[in-house]
Every structure is written in C-alpha cells, then in structure tokens.
Amino acid sequence: MLNLHQKYCKETMYNGLLEKFEAVYPENFNFAYDVVDVIGTEEPNKRAMLWCNDKGDERDFSFGDMKKYSDIAANILTDAGVKRGDRVLIILKRHYQFWFICLALHKIGAIGIPATNLLMAHDIEYRCNAAGIMGVICTTDGDLPSRVEEAMPKCPTVTMKMTVKGEREGWLNFDNLLKTAKTTFERRDTLAEDPILLYFTSGTTGMPKMVVHSHTYPMAHIPTAKYWHNVNPNGLHLTLSDSGWMKFMWGKLYGQWFMEAPIFCCDFDRFAPAQLLTLFAKYKITTFCAPPTMFRLFIQEDLSSYDLSSLEYACIAGEALNPEVFEQFKKHTGLKLMEGFGQTETTLTVFNQKGTDPKPGSMGKASPAYDVVVVDSEGNLATKGATGEICVRITDGKKPVGMFSGYYQNDLLTEQVCENGLYHTGDIAWVDEDGYFWYVGRNDDIIKSSGYRIGPFEIESVLMEHPAVVECAVTGVPDPIRGQVVMATIVLANGYSASEELKKELQDYVKKQTAPYKYPRIVEFVTDLPKTISGKIKRKEIRDSKEM
Numbered sequence: 001m002l003n004l005h006q007k008y009c010k011e012t013m014y015n016g017l018l019e020k021f022e023a024v025y026p027e028n029f030n031f032a033y034d035v036v037d038v039i040g041t042e043e044p045n046k047r048a049m050l051w052c053n054d055k056g057d058e059r060d061f062s063f064g065d066m067k068k069y070s071d072i073a074a075n076i077l078t079d080a081g082v083k084r085g086d087r088v089l090i091i092l093k094r095h096y097q098f099w100f101i102c103l104a105l106h107k108i109g110a111i112g113i114p115a116t117n118l119l120m121a122h123d124i125e126y127r128c129n130a131a132g133i134m135g136v137i138c139t140t141d142g143d144l145p146s147r148v149e150e151a152m153p154k155c156p157t158v159t160m161k162m163t164v165k166g167e168r169e170g171w172l173n174f175d176n177l178l179k180t181a182k183t184t185f186e187r188r189d190t191l192a193e194d195p196i197l198l199y200f201t202s203g204t205t206g207m208p209k210m211v212v213h214s215h216t217y218p219m220a221h222i223p224t225a226k227y228w229h230n231v232n233p234n235g236l237h238l239t240l241s242d243s244g245w246m247k248f249m250w251g252k253l254y255g256q257w258f259m260e261a262p263i264f265c266c267d268f269d270r271f272a273p274a275q276l277l278t279l280f281a282k283y284k285i286t287t288f289c290a291p292p293t294m295f296r297l298f299i300q301e302d303l304s305s306y307d308l309s310s311l312e313y314a315c316i317a318g319e320a321l322n323p324e325v326f327e328q329f330k331k332h333t334g335l336k337l338m339e340g341f342g343q344t345e346t347t348l349t350v351f352n353q354k355g356t357d358p359k360p361g362s363m364g365k366a367s368p369a370y371d372v373v374v375v376d377s378e379g380n381l382a383t384k385g386a387t388g389e390i391c392v393r394i395t396d397g398k399k400p401v402g403m404f405s406g407y408y409q410n411d412l413l414t415e416q417v418c419e420n421g422l423y424h425t426g427d428i429a430w431v432d433e434d435g436y437f438w439y440v441g442r443n444d445d446i447i448k449s450s451g452y453r454i455g456p457f458e459i460e461s462v463l464m465e466h467p468a469v470v471e472c473a474v475t476g477v478p479d480p481i482r483g484q485v486v487m488a489t490i491v492l493a494n495g496y497s498a499s500e501e502l503k504k505e506l507q508d509y510v511k512k513q514t515a516p517y518k519y520p521r522i523v524e525f526v527t528d529l530p531k532t533i534s535g536k537i538k539r540k541e542i543r544d545s546k547e548m
Helices: 004-008 031-040 063-079 097-108 122-133 145-155 174-178 216-227 245-249 254-258 271-282 292-300 324-333 413-419 454-463 500-513 539-547
Strands: 007-016 018-022 047-053 056-064 087-093 111-114 135-139 160-164 195-200 210-214 237-241 262-265 287-290 311-316 340-341 348-351 370-376 387-392 423-433 437-442 445-448 450-456 469-479 482-494 522-526
Touching: 004 007, 004 031, 004 216, 004 254, 018 216, 031 063, 031 097, 031 254, 047 063, 056 063, 063 097, 063 174, 087 097, 087 122, 097 111, 097 174, 122 145, 135 145, 145 160, 160 174, 195 216, 216 245, 216 254, 216 340, 216 348, 237 245, 245 254, 262 271, 271 292, 292 324, 292 469, 311 324, 324 454, 348 387, 370 423, 413 423, 437 454, 445 469, 445 482, 450 454, 454 469, 454 482, 454 500, 469 539, 482 500, 482 539, 500 522
Parallel strands: 047 262, 087 111, 087 135, 111 195, 135 160, 237 262, 237 287, 287 311, 311 340, 482 522
Antiparallel strands: 007 018, 047 056, 195 210, 340 348, 370 387, 387 423, 423 437, 445 450, 469 482
C-alpha cells in the first residue's frame, strides 16, 4: 500500500484512539491528480470499484482504469467547452460514468453539482439559474431528459447538454465520445482553495441553499473512512447512497480511496431489503453504511436466513438512531451500529470512533477534526446534560478543513450561520458526562409545551420500541392553554389496525418509558409520512397541516 492518506494529514493518537486530526496539503492539491492518478500509476491493478446493476451486469474497475477514464472524460468535457470555474449539473444516479465525470471535472478545475434524478423541471430550472450552470450531464433513464429540456428555455446559461446511457437528438453522447476521445490529459492548474463541489441542500423548509466545498474537502474524509467506516483495503465497502446526495461523497469516493479501499456500487433503481441482503454474501461486502430506514427494513426481514458473515463493520447516519434498531441489528448480526452525524456543510462532525463502545442512541463524540461544542441560546457553553445547539468553533476566522467555503453568492447567509467564531448547525443536542452527544432535533422541531422544551426524537425512539410502530414523527400542535401539545403521527406495522385502544396503549407506553409530560396527547395513524426527496421526514409539513 502507498498509505497516501498519511501524506496529507497529521494524526495524534492516545490510547489507540484518534485524538487530533489536521489536514496537510500543498496549495495546488487536487484529489483526482494527487490521489487517484498516483495510485493508478503506482498500483494500476489495485481494485477501486466493483459495480453491478439489477440486470446482471458487472464491471470491475482498477485505479488504473479510473485514471484512464477520467483523463478521457476530461478531454471530452474540455472539447465540449467546460473550463475551470464552470458549474456542471450531474444527474447520473449510481451509473459508473459518474466517477469518470466527477474526477474529470476535478482535473479541469470545474465545479460539479451532483443532483438527484427525482428533480422536476422547475427544480432543474431553479438550480441552473441560481448557480449559473454551464452544462447538464444526465442519464437517459425515464423521462429525465424531457424534464431537462422543459426547463431549458428559461435557463440561458446552459450551453452544453450531454447524455449517459443512450442518445438523444441535440445532445452530446458521453458513452460514444468515450470510445474516440484522446486518452491522456495534461495536469491543469488548480488550487486547493478553488471550489470543487456545489450541493443544493435538501432542507425541509425554504428553497435549497447552495453549499460550496473546496479541493481540501476530500482530505477531511480520511477520518470518515479510517476511523468511522473502518474500511478494509482488501475488502469491499458499501455506502447506500445515490450520487445526488452528499453522503455519496462520504462513502463512495474520497475517504475510501485515500485508504485505497475498494467501493461497491449496486446501480439499482429501487432497493428491496431482501434483494440487498443477498448481495453481502454474493460480493463479500466487508463494511457497510446506510440510513436508519434501511436498517429498520432489514430488521423486518428474517435476518437469520441471510448470510452476513462477510460483514465486519456497520455504520449508520442520515437521521438519529433509535436504540431499538441498534439492539435488534446487534441481536441478529453481533455488530454494533456505529452512528455518525454531519451535514452538507461539513464532513463527519460527531461519531462513534473505531475502538470505542457506542452508547445506543448516542451520535458518539466530537470528531478530532473539529472543535465541536453545544451552546445555549446566549451563545455560552451548555452545561453537561443541558440541551443546546451543536456548533463548530472557527479559530481566527479560518474554517477547519472539511467545512464549507460558504453559501454560493450569499455572503449574508454565510455570515449568519458563522457568527461569533461559531458555525451554527441548527441541530439541538446535549452532552453527557462521558462526552457523548445525544440528538434532540432540529431547532425548528423543538416543542414548547407548558414551559417545557421537548425534543421529538426521544419520544420517537420510545414509540419505535413498540411492535406496532414502523415509523413515526413527533411534532408540536398549537394549543390555547399549553402553547403546544405533543402529537405523534404513526405508520403501523403489518398486523396492526388503527383504534382508540391502540392509541391509548401507545400513550401509556410513552408515559411509562419517559417523563409523563412528554407523552403524545394527539395520536394520528397514517399510511406514510411526508418526506423530502432525500428521505428526511417533513415535520414542518405535518405541523403546517394542523395550523391551517
């Protein structure tokens, strides 16, 4: 192994655990050139990715392949007019061409804007105009190209359209060009502080914000892969994410390849839990990361009928982890789910580090890459056990590596979330005497009832322990006497039916498990919960429906 990650960071260890992490890099650092191309030159046959789809196709890519195809892609894109600083929308799901194109944009110095294929025409129009997008590269799956074309008359900055997996009149075709383009690409001048990625947030309120990261961002994911995912350089890592979400970068590119660990990609449109579970044995997947929803679906399967013996380590992120999910997965596999927390604006901020014993339901401890604190409403450090906002300290006005450069063309909003030497996440938590963070909820989700401040997650966690509950959302509902009362919106498991008796049973269950004032005075049963396109529950939509 080349151990390239050691070249780009300083690590301080204590009792076998990472105590401090600091990125070290030259002013022209570029992940595509300095990591992928170096491995591709020195160890060209080292596996980089095993890719498959639901049609039975498989492709095995080495780092030598990634160097070659990203060079070819860089030539294709420059021939199409893409240059340093240009912004390019990439909508490619989990197609392997995404890696070629993303690395090619890094090499050119252009800015990749990955997005989900679920975007409608008005979403595409908004993104193209808000970011001044020069080009759109998308799959021909479904009617996506038609949605792009519907938006184009109102998107004057777009001058290049390119398809992957199929041809379309008036569009360049990447796969055809891949066969004929020049195979070498000379290194271009880029700077470590240049922008590399722009992501539109998937917030539950307001229009999406545009989060910009620089070429230093990949280095901040060394702890992600090494100390959280615990990737095996001779194994196979699977993070379950579409390329349209920042979690894709957490688990399908930067940190894993810094560690020279191969990634596994299953290019499926929809995941059936049973279908996914069969892949662990078939491909000998060794490390795995997914959101809580997927683990909840796993638990509903008969896990004893699947061979998960290759799995060495499992992590969870995306939403707070219910202790019941932790215990059930451990019971069936013997593995402790290692939770982590971060945002589009950061990398892994709080997590359960390799070598530590997680507390079920806790996000873990502060990442050694950040100075993470919890502050009260006055901006003072919260006492142990007291709830407050999770913040990251910014020392001498310099953001730590991994934190976003800012919101694109919105200095005011950037200043609002980065004030008084703190980046404000908007997430509420408390820290116990051992330094473990416990999630409470988003700032806007806190319920204020009869003078109490109630976090929805604690109640949701209790409800999730009841066998009747598959999924739930706890919100506040206006009340003339208490200000707000707690409401639980619940999706029932198979075999259970909505009734007043079940409602009372669930209310009593919560009363017995937590402080009585937190029990849901209102319980509603629904078939599904409103969610964003990234799968996050829209609590605001539930709240608003009760205020109309």
